[in-house]
Amino acid sequence: MTKRVIFFDLLRCVAAAAVIAIHVLAPYRFELGEIPFSQWATAISVNGMTRWAVPVFILISGALLLSDARPFDLSYYVRRRLGKVLVPFLIWSLFYAWLSGWSATGFDGSTAWEVLQHSPQHETYYHLGFFYYFIPLYLLIPLLQWLVKRVDDVAIYALVAVWMFTSVLFLYGFDGAWSNQYWLYSGYLPLGYLLYKKLPINRYVVLGAVVLGVAALYMTVSTVISESLHYQAYTIWRWFSYKTLNTILAASMIFILCRAYADRLSAGAQRVVGFISQHSLGIYLLHPLFLWPMKAFGWHQGHPGWVIPLWVVVAGAASLALSWLLSRSAKTRWLLP
Numbered sequence: 001m002t003k004r005v006i007f008f009d010l011l012r013c014v015a016a017a018a019v020i021a022i023h024v025l026a027p028y029r030f031e032l033g034e035i036p037f038s039q040w041a042t043a044i045s046v047n048g049m050t051r052w053a054v055p056v057f058i059l060i061s062g063a064l065l066l067s068d069a070r071p072f073d074l075s076y077y078v079r080r081r082l083g084k085v086l087v088p089f090l091i092w093s094l095f096y097a098w099l100s101g102w103s104a105t106g107f108d109g110s111t112a113w114e115v116l117q118h119s120p121q122h123e124t125y126y127h128l129g130f131f132y133y134f135i136p137l138y139l140l141i142p143l144l145q146w147l148v149k150r151v152d153d154v155a156i157y158a159l160v161a162v163w164m165f166t167s168v169l170f171l172y173g174f175d176g177a178w179s180n181q182y183w184l185y186s187g188y189l190p191l192g193y194l195l196y197k198k199l200p201i202n203r204y205v206v207l208g209a210v211v212l213g214v215a216a217l218y219m220t221v222s223t224v225i226s227e228s229l230h231y232q233a234y235t236i237w238r239w240f241s242y243k244t245l246n247t248i249l250a251a252s253m254i255f256i257l258c259r260a261y262a263d264r265l266s267a268g269a270q271r272v273v274g275f276i277s278q279h280s281l282g283i284y285l286l287h288p289l290f291l292w293p294m295k296a297f298g299w300h301q302g303h304p305g306w307v308i309p310l311w312v313v314v315a316g317a318a319s320l321a322l323s324w325l326l327s328r329s330a331k332t333r334w335l336l337p
Helices: 001-024 037-047 055-065 075-098 109-117 124-151 152-172 181-186 188-200 202-232 244-266 267-278 280-296 305-327
Strands: none
Touching: 001 037, 001 055, 001 124, 001 244, 001 267, 001 280, 001 305, 037 202, 037 305, 055 124, 055 188, 055 244, 075 109, 075 124, 075 280, 124 152, 124 181, 124 188, 124 280, 152 181, 152 188, 152 244, 181 188, 188 244, 244 305, 267 280, 280 305
């Protein structure tokens, strides 16, 4: 197993676990004043410290696709890249529209139908929102591949620098043309390429990434908690956005740490990480199935310090098992990209 494989596998694993944690803690967010402050602050801290999860998946795509030196093949790209994600997304959107009609009191078909009717503009279930901005990025990747092959590295660095500057403007509420969500998400693609192909890994780079990343996480969590206490309501402004500099720095830190230390895993750990990574998108698509009873029946009661890890393990293991079962048959494996 090469360092590259271990590195990307580990990234997918930690990102998948962090995504589940974000979804597990959701019921706690608006309970400021209703549950002990320590419990609320714990959930909010976990939320703030895991916002890098979704951006890491985009960084991986940028690192892999923009470093592909093969000539661009439109037919292959549409069939094997775009189609492999788009078709399962449509199928699972239908399924989750149906699931949205279920609650602890039974099934409400009108709710499911209303959710389905709004699916062109809004995800049918909370975790599918990722695909509404991720899939359009596939239309941009061929252009970025062309740029990477034909322009100087300085131009790519300049592009990423401009993007990061606009992420600061967006964070502090200075809106303009740069606030377009596709622009703000697209920068993760060339950033992933630079972090993978151009950034040397040494202790100074790792230390710098950790300092910036930890500082960003601290600012994120402390700002949200202090602002929420000030207004006596859950108040995040844009600090929990995936499109702001604090999240970019945190995601970059995770990327660099995994790249630096993934090859230190034991052979057994590498096999486990590789297996989980193989089903990481399956875990992403399926884990809400196993969180549904927690949310429908209020099974999140308890201190989030143990509730969140428990449900991450339960939902993660169950969705991994189901993803593996679906992958065993040619009739079902296409459902999971």
